[in-house]
Amino acid sequence: MPRAHNFGAGPAVLPLEVVESCKKQLANLEGSGLGLMETSHRSGTFQSVIDEAISRLRSLLSIPPDYTVLLLQGGASLQFHMVPLNLLAEGEVADVIVTGKWSQNALTELNKIRGGSSIWDGEGGGFCMVPSASDYHPTEDSVYVHYTSNNTIYGTQFKQVPNSQGKPLVVDASSDICGVPLDVAAHDVIYAGAQKNLGPSGVTVCILSPWAIEKANSNLPSMLDYRTQKEKGSMFNTPNTYGIFVLREVLRWIDANGGVEGAHRRNRDKAALIYSEIDSSPFWAPHAEVGSRSIMNATFRLVDESLLEPFINEAEELGLKGLRGHRIVGGIRASMYNGLELGSVERLVGFMRDFEARHS
Ligand SMILES: Cc1ncc(COP(=O)(O)O)c(C=O)c1O
Structure with missing residues (x-):
C-alpha cells in the first residue's frame, strides 16, 4: 500500500524527508560506522545530535538564553507529576484551567502529589470551548496556573496566552508546540510530548524558566529532579537516542520550511479548508465553538450518526487513516499536525463532498 494520509492524533505523520533521512542513518549514523540505534549516548556523534536539537528548539521558539531546555522521557503524563513535585513545597497549591481530558x-495527578483546584471547568459545556481571561481568576494562594494550549481530544485551542495575573504559567503544549507561535517568556514551564508535531513518542520537551529551576525542590528522586536533569544535560540516564535524532531531523525540516511561522501558516491553511467544508452544510456538525477551534485537531460529527461507520470504513479504503474521534467524544477527528501535507486535507475534503453527495 502507498503511504496513507495520516490524520491520526499521535504518534502522528512525519514529513517524508524525515522518514527517508532516518532510513539512511539507520545502519550508519553520519558516517560513524555505527547505526542510529546502536550509537552510545556518550559518543561525540550523539552529543552533537542532542546539542543541535536543543539549539534548533531555542532558535525556532526564541527561547530566552537563561531558560533551560531538557529532553526527557515519560511523556507529558510524567510532567503531570514532575511539575508539582518540583515546583510545589508541601502545603503549596496550584490552579488548573480545565479544558479537556x-x-x-493534570489536575488529578497534581492532587496526588500536592494540592490543586480548577479555576475554570468546561466539562459541563462538553469541552467545546476555552475560556476568555475574564472567565477565571487565579486563587490567592496558588503558586502557578496550569493550562493545556491545545485540547487534542476535543479540538479546542487557546488563541492567546491565558492571563495568570502575574503568577507563573505552566503549559502542556503537547499537541501544538512548534505548530503555532509560542510566547516562551510568558511561561515558566512548557512541556510537550514530541509525538505529534515534533517527532516520535518517547521524547518530552521541557522548557524551564530560571524561576522554575530555582524553585525546584531538592531531595527528589534524581530522575524526577529538573535540576539534576539540567546538570546532566538531559542524560542522567540513557536518553531516547533514536527519538532525539528524529526530533533533530524534524526541527531541521521545520527550519528549512519557514520555521514556526511557516508551519503555522500551513496549519492555518489546512484548518481553514476543513472547517469551511464542515460549515458548508448541515450534513456535518462541528464540536468546537468557532472562536475556540483548534487548527491542529478538527472534531466534528455526521448529523446522521448511523453514517459514521460507513464514513470511516470508506475513508480507510481510500488511504485516509486515523479519522475516528477519540472514544470519549466519538464522531470524527482530523488531526493536522506539522507533518501533514495540505494535499492530504484536500483529499479528505474531496471525499467528504463525495460522501455527502451520495448520502444526502
Ligand atoms: C495535550 C496532551 N497532553 C498530554 C498527553 C499525554 O501525552 P503522553 O502520552 O506523552 O503522556 C496528550 C496525548 O495525546 C495530549 O494530547
Whole structure:
C-alpha cells in the first residue's frame, strides 16, 4: 500500500524527508560506522545530535538564553507529576484551567502529589470551548496556573496566552508546540510530548524558566529532579537516542520550511479548508465553538450518526487513516499536525463532498 494520509492524533505523520533521512542513518549514523540505534549516548556523534536539537528548539521558539531546555522521557503524563513535585513545597497549591481530558488528568495527578483546584471547568459545556481571561481568576494562594494550549481530544485551542495575573504559567503544549507561535517568556514551564508535531513518542520537551529551576525542590528522586536533569544535560540516564535524532531531523525540516511561522501558516491553511467544508452544510456538525477551534485537531460529527461507520470504513479504503474521534467524544477527528501535507486535507475534503453527495 502507498503511504496513507495520516490524520491520526499521535504518534502522528512525519514529513517524508524525515522518514527517508532516518532510513539512511539507520545502519550508519553520519558516517560513524555505527547505526542510529546502536550509537552510545556518550559518543561525540550523539552529543552533537542532542546539542543541535536543543539549539534548533531555542532558535525556532526564541527561547530566552537563561531558560533551560531538557529532553526527557515519560511523556507529558510524567510532567503531570514532575511539575508539582518540583515546583510545589508541601502545603503549596496550584490552579488548573480545565479544558479537556488532559487538563483533567493534570489536575488529578497534581492532587496526588500536592494540592490543586480548577479555576475554570468546561466539562459541563462538553469541552467545546476555552475560556476568555475574564472567565477565571487565579486563587490567592496558588503558586502557578496550569493550562493545556491545545485540547487534542476535543479540538479546542487557546488563541492567546491565558492571563495568570502575574503568577507563573505552566503549559502542556503537547499537541501544538512548534505548530503555532509560542510566547516562551510568558511561561515558566512548557512541556510537550514530541509525538505529534515534533517527532516520535518517547521524547518530552521541557522548557524551564530560571524561576522554575530555582524553585525546584531538592531531595527528589534524581530522575524526577529538573535540576539534576539540567546538570546532566538531559542524560542522567540513557536518553531516547533514536527519538532525539528524529526530533533533530524534524526541527531541521521545520527550519528549512519557514520555521514556526511557516508551519503555522500551513496549519492555518489546512484548518481553514476543513472547517469551511464542515460549515458548508448541515450534513456535518462541528464540536468546537468557532472562536475556540483548534487548527491542529478538527472534531466534528455526521448529523446522521448511523453514517459514521460507513464514513470511516470508506475513508480507510481510500488511504485516509486515523479519522475516528477519540472514544470519549466519538464522531470524527482530523488531526493536522506539522507533518501533514495540505494535499492530504484536500483529499479528505474531496471525499467528504463525495460522501455527502451520495448520502444526502
Ligand atoms: C495535550 C496532551 N497532553 C498530554 C498527553 C499525554 O501525552 P503522553 O502520552 O506523552 O503522556 C496528550 C496525548 O495525546 C495530549 O494530547
